[in-house]
Amino acid sequence: xxxxxxxxxxxxxxxxxxxxxxxxxxxxxxxxxxxxxxxxxxxxxxxxxxxxxxxxxxxxxxxxxxxxxxxxxxxx
Amino acid sequence: xxxxxxxxxxxxxxxxxxxxxxxxxxxxxxxxxxxxxxxxxxxxxxxxxxxxxxxxxxxxxxxxxxxxxxxxxxxxxxxxxxxxxxxxxxxxxxxxxxxxxxxxxxxxxxxxxxxxxxxxxxxxxxxxxxxxxxxxxxxxxxxxxxxxxxxxxxxxxxxxxxxxxxxxxxxxxxxxxxxxxxxxxxxxxxxxxxxxxxxxxxxxxxxxxxxxxxxxxxxxxxxxxxxxxxxxxxxxxxxxxxxxxxxxxxxxxxxxxxxxxxxxxxxxxxxxxxxxxxxxxxxxxxxxxxxxxxxxxxxxxxxxxxxxxxxxxxxxxxxxxxxxxxxxxxxxxxxxxxxxxxxx
Numbered sequence: 001x002x003x004x005x006x007x008x009x010x011x012x013x014x015x016x017x018x019x020x021x022x023x024x025x026x027x028x029x030x031x032x033x034x035x036x037x038x039x040x041x042x043x044x045x046x047x048x049x050x051x052x053x054x055x056x057x058x059x060x061x062x063x064x065x066x067x068x069x070x071x072x073x074x075x076x
Numbered sequence: 077x078x079x080x081x082x083x084x085x086x087x088x089x090x091x092x093x094x095x096x097x098x099x100x101x102x103x104x105x106x107x108x109x110x111x112x113x114x115x116x117x118x119x120x121x122x123x124x125x126x127x128x129x130x131x132x133x134x135x136x137x138x139x140x141x142x143x144x145x146x147x148x149x150x151x152x153x154x155x156x157x158x159x160x161x162x163x164x165x166x167x168x169x170x171x172x173x174x175x176x177x178x179x180x181x182x183x184x185x186x187x188x189x190x191x192x193x194x195x196x197x198x199x200x201x202x203x204x205x206x207x208x209x210x211x212x213x214x215x216x217x218x219x220x221x222x223x224x225x226x227x228x229x230x231x232x233x234x235x236x237x238x239x240x241x242x243x244x245x246x247x248x249x250x251x252x253x254x255x256x257x258x259x260x261x262x263x264x265x266x267x268x269x270x271x272x273x274x275x276x277x278x279x280x281x282x283x284x285x286x287x288x289x290x291x292x293x294x295x296x297x298x299x300x301x302x303x304x305x306x307x308x309x310x311x312x313x314x315x316x317x318x319x320x321x322x323x324x325x326x327x328x329x330x331x332x333x334x335x336x337x338x339x340x341x342x343x344x345x346x347x348x349x350x351x352x353x354x355x356x357x358x359x360x361x362x363x364x365x366x367x368x369x370x371x372x373x374x375x376x377x378x379x380x381x382x383x384x385x386x387x388x389x390x391x392x393x394x395x396x397x398x399x400x401x402x403x404x405x406x407x408x409x410x411x412x413x414x415x416x417x418x419x420x
Contacts (some may be wrong), residue, residue, distance in 0.1 A: 010268040010281050011079075012102045015086040030079065042270040065101060065278075 005031065005045040006059065007067040008038035014044035020062045026050050043067065081290055088297035089280070095300055096233055097224040097252055102251040105283045111137035112216045112261075113234035114251035114395075117211055118142060118182075120258030121232075126179040127152040128223035129170060131194060132384055133187040135225055136377040138213060152177065155380070160337065163195040171202040180209045185217035186345040189381040189394065189396060191319070191336050193221065193343050198387055200229025209254065215239065216345045221302045222311055225253045241303060242399070243296030246289055252279060260285065302399075311399055315346035317404050318397040325351055331417025337386045346397040349385070352416060357391030364393065367412050371395050 008014050014030045021028045028046040048055050052069045059066055089104040098104075107113040118141045122128065130138060132155050145151045154173045161163040170181060181203040187195045189371025196212050203210040211232035211299045214223060218233075225233055237247030252258075260275050264285035269276050276282050303311065319339045326332045326348070335349040361373030374391040375382050382388045394408040395409070 009276065009278055012086060012089070012280060013080045013278075015083060016102060031282075042268050063102075 002027055002071055003047050003049060005047045005053075005070050006052060006055055007043050007045050007070065008059070008064055009043065009067060011044050013064045014046060016062065017059050017064050019045050019062070020058055021046065021048065024058050026055055026058070028055070044068070080404045084297065085288065086342045088293050088300070091297055091300045091304070092249055094253060095304060096218075096235075097226050098233075098251055098253040099226075100279075102255075103279050105250040105252065105280045106288055107248040107250055108246055109238075109248040110213065110234050111248075113248050114138055114213060115141050115249055116261050116382060117232050117234060117258065119261055120146070120283070121209065121256065122151050122179060124150050125177065127154060127175065127177040129154045129156060129173045129178055129181045131156050131158050131166075131170075131183040132380070133158055133184050133190070133192070133194070134182075135184065135213065135215065137186060137215075138182060138184070138379060140389055155180075156183075158194060160190070160192050160301075161199070161376075167195055167198040167202065170199045172206055172328035174203065174206045178206065178208050180211060182211040182213065184213040184215070185223070185386070186221070187378070187381050188216045188347060188351050189335070189376050189378050189392065190385060191216075191339070191345050191347040191349070193217070193345065196230070197228040198332065199200065204229050207234070210255070210330075216347065219311070220315065220345050221342060222308050225251065231256075237296040237299065240398075241242050241296060244299075247292040247296045249296075250283070257282065262286065266295035276316075306399065312342065314399065315401075316341055316344065317396045318401055318403060319344065319346045321403060321406045322348055322395065322397070322410065325406075326413060329413060329417050332413060335387060347394055347395045348394040348396075351387075351390060351392050352413075355390075357387070357393045360393035363416060364409075364412065367416075369395070369409055369412065 018028050018030055028048045031045045031047050056066045089101040093101040094106045112296045114137045128151055142153045146153050156169045156173055183194055185196055200210040210229055212230050214233050214235040218235035233251040235249050237243030238245045260283050261287040263275055266281040268281045323339055331353045333351045342357050357373040361371040364371050371393045373393045
């Protein structure tokens, strides 16, 4: 089953986001692949198991801009 | 491997943001040293027509970039005469100098020559009341006296890694605790948004182009954790005690001219300036180097401060104390000074 991936601007935001989500009980995995590079050119993604909107809100409250949310590699 | 390294770099940003009480780890920008951080701030923030207010104790890493900008007609620089005896007077002079053209107040937290600490919290309060950014040069204070960026009204803090933070040489940081987006000194690859021709509009990437000093940053993290574990308060107490002992001894020597005021707890950093009577700073430090003591002699890249102390011609010798110095070393130093004053 494909999982949602929240794309962020940098590795720093990915690491900060990973930590923020963990603090809020959401486990995530930092990923980087060629598809993300094609979107923003060197982007990072946080792959999660839960509702991406909830995760996006947590990240935004922490000052992290989510560029896009993709599902299993497809743009939502 | 790359992700592990990125994690360590992020951890270091987090350690720094916690140590200096600021909100966003991503606003901790790694630099080569404190000079680099100060240049990055000054050239990145100031625009044509801006006025900057600084103290008369600033290091050349503040004075030279600002003189360069002033010479080019970009900024106006106002130098405030600090009062070493009366903090209220110093704050008042800063407050009076701020006008509608002022964009930035920048002052050193502590003089690298006299070791005197400036009332930065109060100066920052006045700057903020007037809607002006407040920056602090923490070269001599970071890791040596507590710095809380939020409580002390500090928007920008520039620090070296290799002094009170016990990191390696070639490391430093610019910590940004406000929303302004400053311009980079260096432009290039950041590992982010690589399809864009312009620098990213977010920190730290905007200000960190090219390969970072990764081993240095890891070392800096270890240094800051050393400081956190020991606590700044305990380190300060130790260094204060050493300075107090050295001050007491040197003030009893007729052959020594002291340029540092009697140290007060939490109102001093562990540097002490003096000369052997009839000798310049370079000569005094050379005589001590021959006897196994490594001191810095000369003007310490701070001609403003030496002018204020009346030592612009002869300079001074400066001894500094750290966590790894012992009181026995201080006593040995004092005995050497006592002998030297009668033989030179």
